[in-house]
Amino acid sequence: MEMEKLVALCKRRGYLFQSSEIYGGLNGFWDYGPLGVELKRNVKEAWWRDMVSGHDDLSVLPGAPAAYEMTGLDCTIIMHPQVWKCSGHYDLFHDYMVDCRQTRKRYRHDQVRGRWAQCKEQRVFVTTMVEASLEEEESQRRAMKFFKLRNKDLDALSWDGGFQVLTEIDDFSQVLAPDATELDTLTEPREFNLMFKTYVGALSGEEGAAFLRPETAQGIFVNFKNVVDSSRVKVPFGIAQIGKSFRNEITPRNFTFRSREFEQMEIEFFCHPNASADWYTYWRDRRMQWYQALGLAGERLQLREHDADELSHYSTGTADIEYAFPFLPSGEYGELEGIAHRGDFDLRSHMEGKLDESSDPLTVQLDEHGKPKYRGSGKDLTYRDEVSNERFTPHVIEPSAGADRATLAFLCEAYTEDAAPDDKGKMQTRTVLSLHPRLAPIKAAVFPLVKKDGMPEIAKDIYRALKKKFNVFYDEKGAVGRRYRRQDEAGTPFCITVDGDTLTDQTVTLRDRDTLEQTRIKIDEVVSQIEQRVQA
Ligand code: ATP
Numbered sequence: 001m002e003m004e005k006l007v008a009l010c011k012r013r014g015y016l017f018q019s020s021e022i023y024g025g026l027n028g029f030w031d032y033g034p035l036g037v038e039l040k041r042n043v044k045e046a047w048w049r050d051m052v053s054g055h056d057d058l059s060v061l062p063g064a065p066a067a068y069e070m071t072g073l074d075c076t077i078i079m080h081p082q083v084w085k086c087s088g089h090y091d092l093f094h095d096y097m098v099d100c101r102q103t104r105k106r107y108r109h110d111q112v113r114g115r116w117a118q119c120k121e122q123r124v125f126v127t128t129m130v131e132a133s134l135e136e137e138e139s140q141r142r143a144m145k146f147f148k149l150r151n152k153d154l155d156a157l158s159w160d161g162g163f164q165v166l167t168e169i170d171d172f173s174q175v176l177a178p179d180a181t182e183l184d185t186l187t188e189p190r191e192f193n194l195m196f197k198t199y200v201g202a203l204s205g206e207e208g209a210a211f212l213r214p215e216t217a218q219g220i221f222v223n224f225k226n227v228v229d230s231s232r233v234k235v236p237f238g239i240a241q242i243g244k245s246f247r248n249e250i251t252p253r254n255f256t257f258r259s260r261e262f263e264q265m266e267i268e269f270f271c272h273p274n275a276s277a278d279w280y281t282y283w284r285d286r287r288m289q290w291y292q293a294l295g296l297a298g299e300r301l302q303l304r305e306h307d308a309d310e311l312s313h314y315s316t317g318t319a320d321i322e323y324a325f326p327f328l329p330s331g332e333y334g335e336l337e338g339i340a341h342r343g344d345f346d347l348r349s350h351m352e353g354k355l356d357e358s359s360d361p362l363t364v365q366l367d368e369h370g371k372p373k374y375r376g377s378g379k380d381l382t383y384r385d386e387v388s389n390e391r392f393t394p395h396v397i398e399p400s401a402g403a404d405r406a407t408l409a410f411l412c413e414a415y416t417e418d419a420a421p422d423d424k425g426k427m428q429t430r431t432v433l434s435l436h437p438r439l440a441p442i443k444a445a446v447f448p449l450v451k452k453d454g455m456p457e458i459a460k461d462i463y464r465a466l467k468k469k470f471n472v473f474y475d476e477k478g479a480v481g482r483r484y485r486r487q488d489e490a491g492t493p494f495c496i497t498v499d500g501d502t503l504t505d506q507t508v509t510l511r512d513r514d515t516l517e518q519t520r521i522k523i524d525e526v527v528s529q530i531e532q533r534v535q536a
Helices: 004-014 034-055 083-087 132-146 150-158 217-222 226-232 275-292 346-351 403-414 455-465 478-490 500-505 521-536
Strands: 017-018 031-032 067-070 093-099 104-106 113-119 122-128 157-167 189-194 197-199 209-211 235-248 262-269 301-305 317-323 334-343 396-402 413-419 427-433 446-447 472-474 494-498 509-511 518-522
Touching: 004 017, 004 403, 004 413, 004 427, 017 509, 031 150, 034 067, 034 262, 034 275, 034 403, 034 472, 083 209, 083 217, 104 403, 113 132, 122 132, 132 150, 132 157, 132 427, 189 509, 217 226, 217 235, 217 262, 217 346, 217 396, 262 275, 262 403, 275 317, 275 334, 275 396, 317 403, 334 346, 334 403, 346 396, 396 403, 403 413, 403 427, 413 478, 446 455, 446 478, 455 494, 455 500, 455 521, 478 494, 500 509, 509 521, 518 521
Parallel strands: 067 235, 446 472, 446 494
Antiparallel strands: 017 031, 093 104, 093 189, 113 122, 113 157, 197 209, 235 262, 262 396, 301 317, 317 334, 334 396, 413 427, 494 509, 509 518
């Protein structure tokens, strides 16, 4: 599937729009349209239902070391600035950027890709920032322009090796930056903190400085004690949160995959240190199964365990759930969710102060005056087990997912083109979004075959009965084949048509989006049939 087709469909059918589009858009910000908002809500609701509100606290689930409880939170986006000092984000949450002195454009160091072009004794690293599928063509176009070659001189140009990332190039003197016309315009890579800064209240200057949260997780850690004290949860238990996060990404791209404002779905699961390795395995597998059950069942989805050298110093295991998005180079995967064993790093940091990678994890960093550099809250965030009377700092397993990336992956996977007969029985290309019925924005569409003989009245009654439970759509305009096709593109799994036979036998046609199978069912079974099929 080419990404442009999906992007065009998303715009045409109201899934996604560029933010502030009438003013030319704002890079890294996206709005969900009428269908998009339903899809993303369904993704978030499926997650909340499956992980939190529908979780059975009493049973031991398959693969789980024990029964456990789940609860939720909804925290603020702006928090005390000390939170970000103790979490490490203030010091460590940065990417490396390079600036182009000619175009004044800024790029993320590890996102610029290029290849070595050779022409007339000169060797130039020609870079582009285009999608992988266009990289070859675009770098050739740029190289020809740079070397002032015409099409007939193409033989004078040769390529040395394949595409490489700028991080692999030590000397920038022969680099042609993505939009530059001269060589050697890139600065050395520099650190760039990704947190958005703002000012709280009427205080001017640094006193009122605060940050928009770059992840929802910290709100959970700082409320750990509140949750334990106010509810009756006992370790092991999880706290879940869905909410907006903000990162001032240097080069937002690939549609919503890398945005500057996005939504996360995070769980912090607190357990006894002795059991944490087993809980890590449980959550890793459980989260992988969740995506599979909702339609990412193919080989485009993979679970990747981090190698030891990729792990944070406090982590004994991290895995990413990844999807081969169509805009990535072939064979590459993009992260949908990370599942990390975080030990007691976070609770301890908020108790004692920020722990630095280089230092002994049990000692607090000191500043030049010998004072603790980043003082934690000083509050006791340990936990006492009522049965054994043991006091300990729980270990944490963190499944951290992105709602926008999941939504985008479901859309990519769902996009299909096949052939179906039109109103005259002729085979035509059909665009279908084969979304899982739980995720589909509209669960069913109801049509009268024609606008007469009382058919619209019956169809409207069916529509109203369904509408009490689901988002459904009524349409009486145009040829029925065209109405089906519009619903296929919108991802609607079921269409119900009232026709001549309905008037005599009280049955309607139920058409399945994926199999194109049409079955006749009784009007009074419509609601229960749709209910069953949506849950399936
Ligand atoms: P990446 O390496 O792709 O920047 P990350 O490892 O920094 O991602 P985490 O900090 O682990 O991401 O965040 C957890 C999840 O939040 C990611 O798996 C992803 O789904 C989502 N996420 C992170 N950054 C963005 C973003 N800029 N736009 C959309 N979703 C994001």
